[in-house]
Amino acid sequence: MTSRRSFLQRVWLVLGGVAAGEYVAIAFDFLRPRRLVRGEGAGVVVAGPVARFAPESVTAFPAGRFYLARLADGGFVALSRVCTHLGCTVPWDAAAKRFVCPCHASSFAISGAVLSPPAPRGLDRYPVRIENGIVKVDTSEALRADGSVQAVYA
Amino acid sequence: MAAPRDEPRGILHRFWRSVFRAPLNPRDDTDRKRIVVSHLFLHNRPVRVSSATVRYTHTFGLGGMSIVLFGMLAATGVLLMFVYEPSPGYAYDSIVSLRADVFFGRLVRNVHYWSANLLIVVATLHLVRVYLTGAYYGARQLNWVLGLALLLCAMGSNFTGYLLPWDQLSYWATTIVTGMLGYAPLVGGWLQGVVRGGDEIGAATLVGFYAAHTTLLPVLIVALMALHFWRVRKAGGVVVPRAPGEETDARPEKVLFLPHLLLREFAVALCLVAFVLVLAVGFDAPLGEAANPGMSPNPAKAPWYFAGFQELLLHFDPLFAVVVLPLLAVLLLLSLPYLRYDKDTSGVLLMSREGRRLALAAALVAVVATPLWILADETFVDLAAWMPGVPPVLRNGLLPAVVCAAVVVAFQLAARRRAGANNEAVQASFVLLATVFLILTIAGFWFRGPGMALVWPWAR
Numbered sequence A: 001m002t003s004r005r006s007f008l009q010r011v012w013l014v015l016g017g018v019a020a021g022e023y024v025a026i027a028f029d030f031l032r033p034r035r036l037v038r039g040e041g042a043g044v045v046v047a048g049p050v051a052r053f054a055p056e057s058v059t060a061f062p063a064g065r066f067y068l069a070r071l072a073d074g075g076f077v078a079l080s081r082v083c084t085h086l087g088c089t090v091p092w093d094a095a096a097k098r099f100v101c102p103c104h105a106s107s108f109a110i111s112g113a114v115l116s117p118p119a120p121r122g123l124d125r126y127p128v129r130i131e132n133g134i135v136k137v138d139t140s141e142a143l144r145a146d147g148s149v150q151a152v153y154a
Numbered sequence B: 001m002a003a004p005r006d007e008p009r010g011i012l013h014r015f016w017r018s019v020f021r022a023p024l025n026p027r028d029d030t031d032r033k034r035i036v037v038s039h040l041f042l043h044n045r046p047v048r049v050s051s052a053t054v055r056y057t058h059t060f061g062l063g064g065m066s067i068v069l070f071g072m073l074a075a076t077g078v079l080l081m082f083v084y085e086p087s088p089g090y091a092y093d094s095i096v097s098l099r100a101d102v103f104f105g106r107l108v109r110n111v112h113y114w115s116a117n118l119l120i121v122v123a124t125l126h127l128v129r130v131y132l133t134g135a136y137y138g139a140r141q142l143n144w145v146l147g148l149a150l151l152l153c154a155m156g157s158n159f160t161g162y163l164l165p166w167d168q169l170s171y172w173a174t175t176i177v178t179g180m181l182g183y184a185p186l187v188g189g190w191l192q193g194v195v196r197g198g199d200e201i202g203a204a205t206l207v208g209f210y211a212a213h214t215t216l217l218p219v220l221i222v223a224l225m226a227l228h229f230w231r232v233r234k235a236g237g238v239v240v241p242r243a244p245g246e247e248t249d250a251r252p253e254k255v256l257f258l259p260h261l262l263l264r265e266f267a268v269a270l271c272l273v274a275f276v277l278v279l280a281v282g283f284d285a286p287l288g289e290a291a292n293p294g295m296s297p298n299p300a301k302a303p304w305y306f307a308g309f310q311e312l313l314l315h316f317d318p319l320f321a322v323v324v325l326p327l328l329a330v331l332l333l334l335s336l337p338y339l340r341y342d343k344d345t346s347g348v349l350l351m352s353r354e355g356r357r358l359a360l361a362a363a364l365v366a367v368v369a370t371p372l373w374i375l376a377d378e379t380f381v382d383l384a385a386w387m388p389g390v391p392p393v394l395r396n397g398l399l400p401a402v403v404c405a406a407v408v409v410a411f412q413l414a415a416r417r418r419a420g421a422n423n424e425a426v427q428a429s430f431v432l433l434a435t436v437f438l439i440l441t442i443a444g445f446w447f448r449g450p451g452m453a454l455v456w457p458w459a460r
Helices: A004-030 B011-019 B029-038 B063-081 B093-102 B106-131 B138-163 B168-181 B188-196 B203-234 B257-282 B306-315 B318-338 B353-379 B392-418 B422-446
Strands: A044-049 A056-062 A064-068 A075-081 A099-101 A113-117 A128-131 A134-138 B048-050 B255-257
Touching: A064 B048, A075 A128, A075 B168, A075 B203, B029 B257, B048 B257, B048 B318, B063 B106, B063 B203, B063 B257, B093 B106, B106 B138, B106 B257, B106 B392, B106 B422, B138 B168, B138 B203, B138 B306, B138 B318, B168 B188, B168 B203, B168 B306, B168 B318, B188 B203, B255 B257, B306 B318, B306 B353, B306 B422, B318 B422, B353 B392, B353 B422
Parallel strands: none
Antiparallel strands: A044 A134, A056 A064, A064 A075, A128 A134, B048 B255
């Protein structure tokens, strides 16, 4: 049989627990990563006219943090410059025709596909659009590579 | 409490006596005991301590050295906070200006740097000393756990502080270590987002690391230290050393804490401060170029205390190198005082004669086998080519992990048969794994060059 006293004691304990729980919940909310809220189309980078990019060439866009690669067949892909292994920035080696990560020697083809591990998957992609002969890249969200080459053609 | 001695004369004298109830210049042992019990910081220590525990080579003063280093870090850290600006645009410049324009700025930063690195070394040696003198049975069980938590906090402090100068070194080391977090199953992406404060290392990361480094972790460390010292006191002080086969002395010979132990601790502290100052004057804390998110240096390495994990990454699938093996190591360490042991070996260095032989054998096996394993994996072992079609997580993760576990279990069983008790076998496995990790750290830090290829340290 619960006495009034022991019932009230338990109520105090529960209230104290609720107060502590609220703090923990608030702390988690504070720690949640914040993403920049941007309007529609704010992340779109205008890369330039199709003719400016030669086949089998890679152009760096430092401000947009991506590479615009034009494949041998004329297709365009926009690749994240972040290595999928541990996040180093991969430079394009024009002579060897591949991206080589300086951190753990992973390498990627011009399409972003993995040529040598330890990278677990190909370079992330950004959606490419070609409007009126102008190449545009939407950098608002990187998409994980799923193995197939989804190049965009003029 | 004894009756007040002579009533002080003037009002200043009476104020002084109200602050220091016991005389500061003790004339006899009674005065000394009064000092110990009447001071806030000293009353955490006993009046008398076992004379065997006072010997320097029993503990090497490693716990006390950790406290001294923490004090130096707090003292220099507060000074640095007045100069440092935690935002990507100003952080690097504030460090450059600290070195160039602030009086003794370079020295203060160097002392902070060397104390922080020494703290990791000293705290780890403290852990090894505590384990090898069997100071984890009975009343000391929880204190082992508290000590591990303190070591993790020290590593966390070191790592969060590493980013703050915002140079190429720190930016990319943080990129790599937080990149490792992403491999944790289920929570990896969330955890990485929380630690980075967003998708990539930037202003949010810097502010978060600064808050953790200057407030959260120091407060946590102070609280844990208080608990840690209290538990040492409750366990009757430091474990009393004894020779193998010798019974625990129920009434060990004792000496007064003041002066016998306190003066020794003071001497160790002064030597340590002098040593850190010599390091700080002679060797500058590194500062690379300003952070450039567009260019990774080659090689980009984690801080030295994570070099062992980075080396593991070269040999294991990331899930195992970053999640499974470290978690397993922490769980094994946590469980050490709670295993069911055949006997109580507290105070006996390396448990017994057999324990010493087995520990030495374990260390030798690790010293020989680990470099051979690294070399083999670097040269002719190519699991990907031998087992095409097998998923990497099995081929480069589970398979080598099971092989390693089998080696440890076989070693454990052989040691157990030889020693006749499980204590020595567990100790041998501890020594084996600790030495392997030490070798991995050395290999990762000194023997890895551009592209993380093996090189000689002098050729780097």
